[in-house]
Amino acid sequence: MASFTGNSDRTTSGRAICNYEGTSYRAEFWDGHGREYEDLAERIALRRLLPPRGQRLVDIGAGFGRLADLYDGYEQVVLLDYATSGLREAQARLGRSGRFVYVAANIYEFPLAPGSIDTAVSVRVLHHLSDVPAALRAIALALRPGGTYVLEYANKRNLKAVARYLSRRQSWSPFTAEPYEFTKLNFDFHPAWMARELAQAGYRIDAGLAVSHFRQRLLKRLIPASSLAGLDGLIQRPAAALKLAPSIFLRGRTNGDGQANRRDAERALFACPTCRSQALVESESALVCSQCGAAWTISDGIYDFRRSDD
Ligand SMILES: C[S@@+](CC[C@H](N)C(=O)[O-])C[C@H]1O[C@@H](n2cnc3c(N)ncnc32)[C@H](O)[C@@H]1O
Ligand SMILES: [Zn+2]
Numbered sequence: 001m002a003s004f005t006g007n008s009d010r011t012t013s014g015r016a017i018c019n020y021e022g023t024s025y026r027a028e029f030w031d032g033h034g035r036e037y038e039d040l041a042e043r044i045a046l047r048r049l050l051p052p053r054g055q056r057l058v059d060i061g062a063g064f065g066r067l068a069d070l071y072d073g074y075e076q077v078v079l080l081d082y083a084t085s086g087l088r089e090a091q092a093r094l095g096r097s098g099r100f101v102y103v104a105a106n107i108y109e110f111p112l113a114p115g116s117i118d119t120a121v122s123v124r125v126l127h128h129l130s131d132v133p134a135a136l137r138a139i140a141l142a143l144r145p146g147g148t149y150v151l152e153y154a155n156k157r158n159l160k161a162v163a164r165y166l167s168r169r170q171s172w173s174p175f176t177a178e179p180y181e182f183t184k185l186n187f188d189f190h191p192a193w194m195a196r197e198l199a200q201a202g203y204r205i206d207a208g209l210a211v212s213h214f215r216q217r218l219l220k221r222l223i224p225a226s227s228l229a230g231l232d233g234l235i236q237r238p239a240a241a242l243k244l245a246p247s248i249f250l251r252g253r254t255n256g257d258g259q260a261n262r263r264d265a266e267r268a269l270f271a272c273p274t275c276r277s278q279a280l281v282e283s284e285s286a287l288v289c290s291q292c293g294a295a296w297t298i299s300d301g302i303y304d305f306r307r308s309d310d
Contacts, residue, residue, distance in 0.1 A: 061125030065090030145256020203252030
Protein backbone atom coordinates (compact mmCIF):
# COMPACT_ATOMS: atom_id res chain seq x y z
CA MET A 1 0.00 0.00 0.00
CA ALA A 2 1.35 3.44 -0.85
CA SER A 3 2.34 5.14 2.36
CA PHE A 4 0.96 8.33 3.81
CA THR A 5 2.71 9.06 7.02
CA GLY A 6 0.84 12.10 8.30
CA ASN A 7 2.49 14.85 10.29
CA SER A 8 4.11 13.40 13.34
CA ASP A 9 3.94 10.55 15.77
CA ARG A 10 2.45 11.01 19.17
CA THR A 11 2.42 8.73 22.14
CA THR A 12 -0.53 7.87 24.29
CA SER A 13 -0.34 4.97 26.74
CA GLY A 14 3.03 4.16 25.18
CA ARG A 15 1.66 3.60 21.67
CA ALA A 16 2.60 5.83 18.75
CA ILE A 17 -0.13 7.32 16.57
CA CYS A 18 0.15 8.09 12.89
CA ASN A 19 -1.18 11.59 13.18
CA TYR A 20 -3.07 13.01 10.21
CA GLU A 21 -4.04 16.20 12.02
CA GLY A 22 -3.70 19.24 9.77
CA THR A 23 -2.98 17.20 6.64
CA SER A 24 -5.41 17.03 3.77
CA TYR A 25 -5.46 13.31 3.14
CA ARG A 26 -8.07 13.84 0.48
CA ALA A 27 -6.09 16.39 -1.52
CA GLU A 28 -2.71 14.76 -0.92
CA PHE A 29 -3.68 11.14 -1.54
CA TRP A 30 -6.95 10.84 -3.45
CA ASP A 31 -8.03 13.83 -5.54
CA GLY A 32 -6.08 13.96 -8.79
CA HIS A 33 -3.65 11.19 -7.76
CA GLY A 34 -4.92 8.49 -10.12
CA ARG A 35 -6.50 6.30 -7.43
CA GLU A 36 -10.05 6.10 -8.82
CA TYR A 37 -9.49 2.39 -9.46
CA GLU A 38 -8.56 1.65 -5.83
CA ASP A 39 -11.50 3.69 -4.57
CA LEU A 40 -13.97 1.85 -6.82
CA ALA A 41 -12.52 -1.61 -6.08
CA GLU A 42 -12.75 -0.94 -2.34
CA ARG A 43 -16.36 0.21 -2.67
CA ILE A 44 -17.28 -3.01 -4.50
CA ALA A 45 -15.73 -5.05 -1.67
CA LEU A 46 -17.26 -3.04 1.15
CA ARG A 47 -20.72 -3.13 -0.43
CA ARG A 48 -20.46 -6.92 -0.63
CA LEU A 49 -19.43 -7.45 2.97
CA LEU A 50 -21.41 -4.77 4.79
CA PRO A 51 -24.76 -5.75 6.32
CA PRO A 52 -26.96 -3.39 4.24
CA ARG A 53 -29.07 -2.16 7.18
CA GLY A 54 -28.69 -1.62 10.89
CA GLN A 55 -29.10 0.80 13.74
CA ARG A 56 -25.60 2.02 14.48
CA LEU A 57 -22.41 1.82 12.42
CA VAL A 58 -19.00 3.19 13.37
CA ASP A 59 -16.36 3.92 10.75
CA ILE A 60 -13.08 3.78 12.67
CA GLY A 61 -10.35 5.95 11.19
CA ALA A 62 -13.01 7.43 8.94
CA GLY A 63 -10.79 10.24 7.66
CA PHE A 64 -12.87 12.68 5.60
CA GLY A 65 -15.75 10.18 5.37
CA ARG A 66 -14.79 8.89 1.91
CA LEU A 67 -16.99 5.81 2.24
CA ALA A 68 -19.92 7.35 4.15
CA ASP A 69 -22.36 7.14 1.23
CA LEU A 70 -22.24 3.34 1.59
CA TYR A 71 -23.85 3.56 5.02
CA ASP A 72 -27.29 4.78 3.85
CA GLY A 73 -29.06 1.80 5.45
CA TYR A 74 -27.96 2.77 8.97
CA GLU A 75 -29.98 4.92 11.37
CA GLN A 76 -26.88 6.39 12.98
CA VAL A 77 -23.34 6.63 11.62
CA VAL A 78 -20.43 7.39 13.92
CA LEU A 79 -17.35 8.74 12.16
CA LEU A 80 -14.40 8.30 14.50
CA ASP A 81 -10.88 9.49 13.82
CA TYR A 82 -7.93 10.89 15.77
CA ALA A 83 -7.59 13.82 13.37
CA THR A 84 -10.20 16.58 13.64
CA SER A 85 -9.13 18.06 10.29
CA GLY A 86 -10.56 15.01 8.47
CA LEU A 87 -13.70 15.04 10.60
CA ARG A 88 -14.25 18.73 9.76
CA GLU A 89 -14.07 17.90 6.06
CA ALA A 90 -16.59 15.12 6.61
CA GLN A 91 -18.85 17.43 8.56
CA ALA A 92 -18.75 20.10 5.85
CA ARG A 93 -19.91 17.54 3.29
CA LEU A 94 -22.29 15.38 5.34
CA GLY A 95 -23.76 18.03 7.63
CA ARG A 96 -24.87 17.97 11.23
CA SER A 97 -28.20 16.21 10.94
CA GLY A 98 -27.67 14.12 14.07
CA ARG A 99 -27.60 10.97 11.95
CA PHE A 100 -23.85 11.49 11.68
CA VAL A 101 -21.91 11.65 14.95
CA TYR A 102 -18.36 13.00 14.73
CA VAL A 103 -15.89 11.67 17.29
CA ALA A 104 -12.22 12.57 17.72
CA ALA A 105 -10.62 9.69 19.60
CA ASN A 106 -7.69 7.34 19.73
CA ILE A 107 -8.42 3.71 18.86
CA TYR A 108 -6.36 2.71 21.89
CA GLU A 109 -8.52 4.88 24.18
CA PHE A 110 -11.83 3.83 22.71
CA PRO A 111 -14.77 5.96 23.93
CA LEU A 112 -17.62 3.69 22.79
CA ALA A 113 -19.76 1.80 25.29
CA PRO A 114 -19.66 -2.01 25.40
CA GLY A 115 -22.22 -3.51 23.03
CA SER A 116 -23.16 -0.11 21.59
CA ILE A 117 -22.39 -0.85 17.93
CA ASP A 118 -24.04 -3.12 15.34
CA THR A 119 -21.41 -2.76 12.63
CA ALA A 120 -17.84 -1.49 12.71
CA VAL A 121 -15.76 -0.69 9.62
CA SER A 122 -12.08 0.13 9.21
CA VAL A 123 -10.54 0.62 5.78
CA ARG A 124 -6.90 1.68 5.33
CA VAL A 125 -6.47 2.07 9.08
CA LEU A 126 -5.02 -1.11 10.62
CA HIS A 127 -1.84 -0.62 8.59
CA HIS A 128 -1.07 2.44 10.75
CA LEU A 129 -1.32 0.56 14.05
CA SER A 130 1.65 -0.88 15.91
CA ASP A 131 -0.72 -2.72 18.28
CA VAL A 132 -3.44 -4.27 16.12
CA PRO A 133 -4.44 -6.86 18.77
CA ALA A 134 -5.31 -4.04 21.22
CA ALA A 135 -7.43 -2.30 18.57
CA LEU A 136 -9.22 -5.54 17.64
CA ARG A 137 -10.08 -6.16 21.31
CA ALA A 138 -11.41 -2.61 21.79
CA ILE A 139 -13.62 -2.89 18.70
CA ALA A 140 -14.92 -6.34 19.73
CA LEU A 141 -15.93 -4.94 23.11
CA ALA A 142 -17.89 -2.08 21.51
CA LEU A 143 -19.80 -4.46 19.21
CA ARG A 144 -23.07 -5.97 20.36
CA PRO A 145 -23.24 -9.80 20.53
CA GLY A 146 -23.49 -11.03 16.95
CA GLY A 147 -22.20 -7.67 15.67
CA THR A 148 -20.16 -7.31 12.49
CA TYR A 149 -16.70 -5.91 11.86
CA VAL A 150 -15.70 -5.29 8.23
CA LEU A 151 -12.00 -4.59 8.04
CA GLU A 152 -9.34 -4.05 5.44
CA TYR A 153 -5.64 -4.69 5.86
CA ALA A 154 -2.53 -4.32 3.71
CA ASN A 155 -1.30 -7.76 2.69
CA LYS A 156 2.38 -8.57 3.23
CA ARG A 157 2.19 -11.73 1.08
CA ASN A 158 1.00 -9.93 -2.07
CA LEU A 159 2.01 -11.12 -5.53
CA LYS A 160 4.44 -8.26 -6.17
CA ALA A 161 6.26 -8.82 -2.87
CA VAL A 162 6.42 -12.57 -3.52
CA ALA A 163 7.84 -12.06 -7.04
CA ARG A 164 10.38 -9.52 -5.83
CA TYR A 165 11.49 -11.76 -2.98
CA LEU A 166 11.83 -14.87 -5.15
CA SER A 167 13.85 -12.94 -7.76
CA ARG A 168 16.07 -11.52 -4.98
CA ARG A 169 15.05 -7.93 -5.58
CA GLN A 170 13.66 -7.67 -2.05
CA SER A 171 15.40 -8.76 1.13
CA TRP A 172 12.44 -9.22 3.50
CA SER A 173 10.35 -12.37 3.23
CA PRO A 174 6.63 -12.03 2.53
CA PHE A 175 6.12 -15.54 3.93
CA THR A 176 6.96 -14.94 7.58
CA ALA A 177 4.10 -14.21 9.96
CA GLU A 178 5.22 -11.03 11.75
CA PRO A 179 4.01 -7.59 10.53
CA TYR A 180 6.43 -5.75 8.24
CA GLU A 181 6.90 -2.01 8.91
CA PHE A 182 7.88 -0.64 5.50
CA THR A 183 7.83 3.00 6.64
CA LYS A 184 7.37 4.35 10.14
CA LEU A 185 3.86 3.40 11.32
CA ASN A 186 2.97 1.76 8.00
CA PHE A 187 2.63 -2.01 8.34
CA ASP A 188 1.86 -4.89 6.00
CA PHE A 189 0.32 -7.98 7.60
CA HIS A 190 0.51 -11.66 6.78
CA PRO A 191 -2.97 -13.24 6.26
CA ALA A 192 -2.20 -16.05 8.74
CA TRP A 193 -1.11 -13.54 11.39
CA MET A 194 -4.24 -11.46 10.93
CA ALA A 195 -6.50 -14.54 11.02
CA ARG A 196 -4.91 -15.66 14.27
CA GLU A 197 -5.20 -12.23 15.92
CA LEU A 198 -8.84 -11.88 14.87
CA ALA A 199 -9.67 -15.30 16.33
CA GLN A 200 -7.89 -14.41 19.57
CA ALA A 201 -9.87 -11.17 19.83
CA GLY A 202 -13.10 -13.18 19.55
CA TYR A 203 -14.13 -12.78 15.89
CA ARG A 204 -15.43 -15.54 13.64
CA ILE A 205 -14.51 -14.72 10.03
CA ASP A 206 -17.38 -15.57 7.69
CA ALA A 207 -16.30 -13.87 4.46
CA GLY A 208 -13.18 -12.51 2.82
CA LEU A 209 -12.26 -10.76 -0.43
CA ALA A 210 -8.94 -10.08 -2.15
CA VAL A 211 -8.99 -6.54 -3.52
CA SER A 212 -7.02 -4.25 -5.86
CA HIS A 213 -5.24 -6.93 -7.91
CA PHE A 214 -4.62 -4.46 -10.75
CA ARG A 215 -2.94 -1.73 -8.73
CA GLN A 216 -0.32 -1.20 -11.39
CA ARG A 217 0.57 2.06 -13.11
CA LEU A 218 0.54 0.81 -16.73
CA LEU A 219 -2.75 -1.07 -16.37
CA LYS A 220 -4.35 1.92 -14.70
CA ARG A 221 -3.18 4.14 -17.54
CA LEU A 222 -4.46 1.79 -20.27
CA ILE A 223 -7.80 0.68 -18.82
CA PRO A 224 -10.54 2.97 -17.49
CA ALA A 225 -10.83 2.80 -13.69
CA SER A 226 -14.42 1.58 -13.76
CA SER A 227 -13.57 -1.34 -16.12
CA LEU A 228 -10.51 -2.29 -14.10
CA ALA A 229 -12.50 -2.18 -10.85
CA GLY A 230 -15.21 -4.29 -12.53
CA LEU A 231 -12.57 -6.90 -13.41
CA ASP A 232 -11.26 -6.80 -9.87
CA GLY A 233 -14.82 -7.30 -8.64
CA LEU A 234 -15.10 -10.45 -10.74
CA ILE A 235 -12.12 -12.08 -9.04
CA GLN A 236 -12.34 -10.64 -5.50
CA ARG A 237 -14.24 -13.67 -4.24
CA PRO A 238 -12.50 -16.55 -6.07
CA ALA A 239 -9.05 -15.05 -5.45
CA ALA A 240 -9.74 -14.69 -1.73
CA ALA A 241 -8.50 -18.25 -1.17
CA LEU A 242 -5.05 -17.30 -2.55
CA LYS A 243 -4.83 -13.89 -0.89
CA LEU A 244 -2.18 -12.48 -3.23
CA ALA A 245 -3.77 -9.02 -3.66
CA PRO A 246 -2.30 -5.99 -1.88
CA SER A 247 -5.50 -5.37 0.04
CA ILE A 248 -7.63 -7.92 1.92
CA PHE A 249 -11.15 -7.32 3.21
CA LEU A 250 -12.63 -9.59 5.90
CA ARG A 251 -15.96 -9.77 7.67
CA GLY A 252 -15.79 -10.88 11.29
CA ARG A 253 -18.66 -11.51 13.68
CA THR A 254 -18.68 -11.49 17.45
CA ASN A 255 -20.40 -14.32 19.31
CA GLY A 256 -24.14 -14.01 19.77
CA ASP A 257 -27.44 -14.65 18.04
CA GLY A 258 -26.93 -12.02 15.36
CA GLN A 259 -30.27 -10.33 16.01
CA ALA A 260 -30.43 -6.64 16.88
CA ASN A 261 -32.60 -6.18 19.94
CA ARG A 262 -35.34 -3.57 19.44
CA ARG A 263 -34.59 -2.09 22.86
CA ASP A 264 -31.02 -1.54 21.71
CA ALA A 265 -32.13 1.67 20.00
CA GLU A 266 -31.66 3.45 23.32
CA ARG A 267 -28.21 2.03 24.01
CA ALA A 268 -25.72 4.53 25.40
CA LEU A 269 -23.13 5.36 22.76
CA PHE A 270 -20.23 6.60 24.85
CA ALA A 271 -18.19 5.32 27.77
CA CYS A 272 -15.55 7.44 29.50
CA PRO A 273 -12.12 6.45 28.09
CA THR A 274 -10.58 7.10 31.53
CA CYS A 275 -12.82 5.07 33.85
CA ARG A 276 -15.24 3.30 31.41
CA SER A 277 -18.32 4.72 33.13
CA GLN A 278 -21.34 5.36 30.90
CA ALA A 279 -22.65 8.06 33.24
CA LEU A 280 -21.70 10.98 31.02
CA VAL A 281 -23.67 14.19 31.37
CA GLU A 282 -23.89 16.22 28.17
CA SER A 283 -24.03 19.99 27.99
CA GLU A 284 -23.60 22.16 24.90
CA SER A 285 -19.83 22.26 25.21
CA ALA A 286 -18.82 19.11 27.10
CA LEU A 287 -19.53 15.58 28.22
CA VAL A 288 -18.67 15.29 31.89
CA CYS A 289 -18.08 11.91 33.51
CA SER A 290 -20.04 11.61 36.75
CA GLN A 291 -17.71 8.93 38.02
CA CYS A 292 -14.19 10.31 37.49
CA GLY A 293 -14.96 13.95 36.68
CA ALA A 294 -13.18 13.93 33.31
CA ALA A 295 -14.60 16.56 30.95
CA TRP A 296 -14.57 15.81 27.22
CA THR A 297 -15.16 18.85 25.06
CA ILE A 298 -17.74 19.10 22.30
CA SER A 299 -16.47 21.64 19.85
CA ASP A 300 -18.48 22.66 16.76
CA GLY A 301 -20.29 19.33 16.75
CA ILE A 302 -17.22 17.12 17.32
CA TYR A 303 -16.99 15.05 20.51
CA ASP A 304 -13.34 15.16 21.52
CA PHE A 305 -12.10 12.24 23.62
CA ARG A 306 -8.41 12.82 23.07
CA ARG A 307 -6.43 13.31 26.25
CA SER A 308 -4.89 16.72 26.81
CA ASP A 309 -1.45 15.10 27.26
CA ASP A 310 -1.61 13.56 23.76
C1 LIG B 1 -5.23 6.22 5.40
S1 LIG B 1 -6.45 7.10 6.34
C2 LIG B 1 -7.94 6.23 5.91
C3 LIG B 1 -9.19 7.05 6.00
C4 LIG B 1 -10.48 6.34 5.54
N1 LIG B 1 -10.74 5.13 6.30
C5 LIG B 1 -10.42 6.04 4.08
O1 LIG B 1 -10.25 4.86 3.72
O2 LIG B 1 -10.50 6.97 3.27
C6 LIG B 1 -6.10 6.51 7.99
C7 LIG B 1 -6.90 7.22 9.07
O3 LIG B 1 -6.69 6.54 10.33
C8 LIG B 1 -6.61 7.50 11.36
N2 LIG B 1 -5.88 6.93 12.50
C9 LIG B 1 -4.60 6.45 12.51
N3 LIG B 1 -4.27 6.04 13.74
C10 LIG B 1 -5.36 6.24 14.54
C11 LIG B 1 -5.63 6.02 15.93
N4 LIG B 1 -4.71 5.50 16.75
N5 LIG B 1 -6.86 6.35 16.40
C12 LIG B 1 -7.80 6.89 15.57
N6 LIG B 1 -7.59 7.13 14.25
C13 LIG B 1 -6.39 6.80 13.75
C14 LIG B 1 -5.89 8.67 10.72
O4 LIG B 1 -6.13 9.87 11.42
C15 LIG B 1 -6.46 8.67 9.30
O5 LIG B 1 -7.57 9.52 9.16
ZN1 LIG C 1 -14.69 8.72 33.81
